[in-house]
Amino acid sequence: MKQSIIRKTNKALYTRIAAGIGGLLAGALSLGLSIYETRTGEEVPQAAVGAALDSGQWKVTLNSASLAARTTDGLRVSDGKKALIVDLTLENLTAESSNLYRDAIKLDNIPNAPMPQFYLVRDRELLWDLQPMMPEAVQAVWELPAAQALPKILKVTVVATTYKPKDNLYAAPGWFNPTNKARVDLPIAPAVEGAPP
Numbered sequence: 001m002k003q004s005i006i007r008k009t010n011k012a013l014y015t016r017i018a019a020g021i022g023g024l025l026a027g028a029l030s031l032g033l034s035i036y037e038t039r040t041g042e043e044v045p046q047a048a049v050g051a052a053l054d055s056g057q058w059k060v061t062l063n064s065a066s067l068a069a070r071t072t073d074g075l076r077v078s079d080g081k082k083a084l085i086v087d088l089t090l091e092n093l094t095a096e097s098s099n100l101y102r103d104a105i106k107l108d109n110i111p112n113a114p115m116p117q118f119y120l121v122r123d124r125e126l127l128w129d130l131q132p133m134m135p136e137a138v139q140a141v142w143e144l145p146a147a148q149a150l151p152k153i154l155k156v157t158v159v160a161t162t163y164k165p166k167d168n169l170y171a172a173p174g175w176f177n178p179t180n181k182a183r184v185d186l187p188i189a190p191a192v193e194g195a196p197p
Contacts (some may be wrong), residue, residue, distance in 0.1 A: 010166045011012045025076075044157060047182035052089075055160040057175045058104045059091040059135070065154045065186035072119035072139045072145065073126070084110075086156060086186065087121075089135050097129040100175065108155035108183065116140040 053060045068083045070076055077083045090101055107113045118127040120196055121137035130136060144150070160181035165173050 001146050006175070024058070044180045045132070047158070047184050049184055049186060051083055053158045053182050054093070055158050055181050056163065057083075057094055057098070057105055057161055058101055058106055058156045061089040062105070062158070062184040062186060063087040063089065065071045066189035067150075067158075067191040068141075069191055071117070071141050071143075072121070073124050077143055077184075080142045080146050082146045082148075082191070084144055084150065084188070086116075086140045087184040088138050088140065090130060090138045091135040092132045095132055097131050099127075099129045101127075101130060101135065101138075103161075103178065104159055106144070106157050106159060108157050109151050110142075110144070110154070113142055113144070116142045148190060151160075155160055155183055156186060157181075157183045182184060 013053055018101035033081070047062075050061060051061055052059055054084055066085050066087075067189060068085050070087070071083055086105070088105070090104070092098055092101075101118065117140075119125065119139045119141065120127045127136075127138060155194045158181045159178050161179075162177045163173070164176050167176060
């Protein structure tokens, strides 16, 4: 009887020790993987200025970056602000008109940048929908504080999405799973007073 109780006690103790060791190993493995992922990070391929990048819904070509005293439509930038302009070519690769181009690019080395305003270069008006299969010269304009220090090289990432005929929530079609497709380094040209953007 006494030996049976001792065996049960020993078995319970061994089970607890094994579970504790297993938990410690799982925690250590999780920590190791987390540190490894942080160290390696996401490797975003570098692309050349002027390269046409297929991002799923859009074909994006980043051409140049500059500062300006006026926005593309000729209006002066708000007091205490400066305009950062990225010249690009956008092509809608879908079969329908769309205005979802705002998320196709992002600035990597300007923290807390506001959403840009997009302008159609050919008529210098705000860009609304882009028609399918018609490449357009476009300017993306960010109004930033005049005192904000800017890098000499602007790092712009093109964001790709994937088409799904049915999403998991509403079973509706759409473009999902944004991923960083490529990064382009654009030297920022200084503003030229009196020159059009």
